[in-house]
Amino acid sequence: DKIIPSICNHQNDLFDWIFGSKISSKQLNDKMMNKLLIVSVQTGNVHSFIEILSKRYDISNEMANTLYNIACFKGFYRLSKIIFRTFSKGRQHSFSFNSAASVSFGNLSIFKFSLNLLKTNKKLENAFILAVKRNNKNIIEYFFEKVVGKGFQFSLKSANKALNYSVMSKSSDLFIYLKEKFEGKCHISFNFSLIGDSLLRQSCKFCNFE
Numbered sequence: 001d002k003i004i005p006s007i008c009n010h011q012n013d014l015f016d017w018i019f020g021s022k023i024s025s026k027q028l029n030d031k032m033m034n035k036l037l038i039v040s041v042q043t044g045n046v047h048s049f050i051e052i053l054s055k056r057y058d059i060s061n062e063m064a065n066t067l068y069n070i071a072c073f074k075g076f077y078r079l080s081k082i083i084f085r086t087f088s089k090g091r092q093h094s095f096s097f098n099s100a101a102s103v104s105f106g107n108l109s110i111f112k113f114s115l116n117l118l119k120t121n122k123k124l125e126n127a128f129i130l131a132v133k134r135n136n137k138n139i140i141e142y143f144f145e146k147v148v149g150k151g152f153q154f155s156l157k158s159a160n161k162a163l164n165y166s167v168m169s170k171s172s173d174l175f176i177y178l179k180e181k182f183e184g185k186c187h188i189s190f191n192f193s194l195i196g197d198s199l200l201r202q203s204c205k206f207c208n209f210e
Contacts, residue, residue, distance in 0.1 A: 002014070002018055003015065003018045003019060003022075003023065003036070004036075004039055006018060006048075007036065007039050007040055007043060007045050007048045008039065008043045008045075010043070010045055010047070012045075012047045012048070015047070015048050015051070016051065019048075019051060019052070028055065030058070033052060033055065034059075034063055036048070036052050037049060037052055037053075037059075037063075037067060038066070038067065038070065040052060041067050041070045041071050041074070041076070041079060041083070042070055042074065044071075044074060044076045044079055046078070046079055046082065049079070049082070049083075050082075053086065059087070059093075061093045061094060064083070064087040064093040064095070065093075065095055065096060065098075067083050068080055068083045068084055068087075068095055068101075069098045069101040071083055072098070072101035072102060072104070072105065072107075072110050072114065073100075073101050073104055073105065074105070075105035075107050075110070077107055077109045077110050077113070080110060080113065081113060084113070084116070084117075094118060095116075095117040095118065096117055096118045096119070097114055097115075097117040097118060097119030097120075097123050097124070097127075098114070098117075098123075099123045099124075099126035099127040099130060100126075100127075100130060101114070102114035102115075102127050103127050103130050103131045103134070103136055103139050104130070104134070106131075106134060106136040106138070106139065108138045108139055108142060111127070111131075111139050111142065112142070115147070121152055121153070121155075124147065124152050125154065125155065125158040127139075128140070128143050128154070128158070128162065129158060129161055129162050129165060131143070132162045132165045132166055132174070132178070133165045133168070135169055135174060137174075140174075140177075140178075144181045144185055148185060148186060149185075153186065154182065154186050154188065156188055156190075159178075159182045159186070159188050159190070160190070162178055162182075163175060163178055163179065163182075163190075166178050
C-alpha cells in the first residue's frame with residue numbers, strides 16, 4: 001500500500017526500494033502495473049513511470065492513449081512527449097487526437113504536439129470550440145495562424161457554435177476577433193438573421209451587451 005503514496009509524493013528512493021524488493025513479480029500483474037502507471041502520470045512522476053516501464057510488460061494501445069491523454073489533461077507537456085515517443089517506437093502503438101485533452105489545460109505546446117496524432121476535421125473543430133469556451137486565446141490564435149488552410153477548414157456549423165460560445169466572455173473582443181477571422185481568413189459568410197436570435201439569447205444570459 002505504501003507504493004502509491006511514494007509515487008504521489010515523488011519519494012523516488014522509497015519507490016525504488018518498494019518496487020525493487022518489496023513487491024513480488026506475481027503481484028506485478030498487468031492490472032497492478034496499469035494502476036501504477038496511471039498514478040504516475042496523474043501525479044507527473046516521470047521517475048516512477050520510467051521505472052515501471054522498465055519491467056517491459058505489454059501495454060495495450062488503449063492504455064497508451066489513456067496515459068497520453070491524462071498527461072495532457074494535467075498539463076504535463078514533457079511527460080506527454082515521453083509517453084508518445086516511448087509507445088510509438090517501431091509503430092507499436094497508434095495515438096488518436098483527443099479534442100478535450102489537447103486544449104483543456106490551455107497549454108499551447110501540448111496542443112501543437114497533439115497535432116502529430118491521428119486526427120479528423122471534426123475532432124479539430126471540437127478542440128477549437130472547447131478552446132473558445134475556455135477562452136484559450138493562444139490556442140485560438142494558433143488555429144488561424146497555423147492550422148487553417150493546411151488540410152483543415154471550419155464548417156459554417158462549427159463557426160456559428162464558436163461565435164455563440166464567444167459571447168459568454170465578459171468582453172466582446174473574442175466575438176469580434178472570431179467574426180473577423182472567420183469572414184476574412186476562412187471566407188465564411190454568416191447569415192445573422194438566422195443566428196442572431198441565438199447570439200442574442202447567449203448575450204442576455206451572460207450579460208454581454210457591448
